[in-house]
Amino acid sequence: MFVGHYAAAMAAKAIEPKAPMWTLAAASQLVDIGWSGFIIAGVEHARVDPSLPGSSLVLYDMPWTHSLPAAFAWSAGAAILVKLLLRLPTWASTVVGLTVFSHWLLDLLVHRPDLALWPGGANVGLGLWNYPVPEQAVEIGLLAVCGGAWVASRKGLGRFAWPAIAFIGFLVTLQIVAMLQPQPAGELPSQAGVMILAIYLLVVALAGLTDLRGNKGAS
Numbered sequence: 001m002f003v004g005h006y007a008a009a010m011a012a013k014a015i016e017p018k019a020p021m022w023t024l025a026a027a028s029q030l031v032d033i034g035w036s037g038f039i040i041a042g043v044e045h046a047r048v049d050p051s052l053p054g055s056s057l058v059l060y061d062m063p064w065t066h067s068l069p070a071a072f073a074w075s076a077g078a079a080i081l082v083k084l085l086l087r088l089p090t091w092a093s094t095v096v097g098l099t100v101f102s103h104w105l106l107d108l109l110v111h112r113p114d115l116a117l118w119p120g121g122a123n124v125g126l127g128l129w130n131y132p133v134p135e136q137a138v139e140i141g142l143l144a145v146c147g148g149a150w151v152a153s154r155k156g157l158g159r160f161a162w163p164a165i166a167f168i169g170f171l172v173t174l175q176i177v178a179m180l181q182p183q184p185a186g187e188l189p190s191q192a193g194v195m196i197l198a199i200y201l202l203v204v205a206l207a208g209l210t211d212l213r214g215n216k217g218a219s
């Protein structure tokens, strides 16, 4: 799952508009932001097998980001961090933590069994990637439903809908471009991690822009 993860950020923003959108976008993809950093650092490892359906990634070593205890730790850590650093209210911080955890649940749906229930333990994954068309439909469908809730909540708050719609449009474009990008077979190189991390950070920055531009009628 790639852009489908951001649907969780949109749902969270609709539920708790006090949480900044850049924080929620980063939260929904935090585990993968950490993963791309660990790929760059050589702490975690992955392989590309272009013959695989849905995603060509063979995610054989990612205990620090995608095991269940790691996902709990990243979620709790993020909730505490935003409460301390951004001084978000407790509920908004909790929503950020839950958004981080949503990543693991959505990965559980699409990944082939590569998510460890504990480091070195049994691997789980329901493998929707093996059915690429329904998998894409789920990702885009999640964006449509949760994006719709986000746009509705913005309208309720008297805010423009278009920044949210433009952001969703960007994500759909990103998904299509990523899908058409062939990956060379073999060990995933650290340069690929740099590229992936740059894309995640760009999305966080663009998500932040959707919180700007004041209310309707404001100058």
Ligand SMILES: [Zn+2]
Binding pocket: 031, 032, 066, 103, 107
């Ligand atoms: Zn992931």
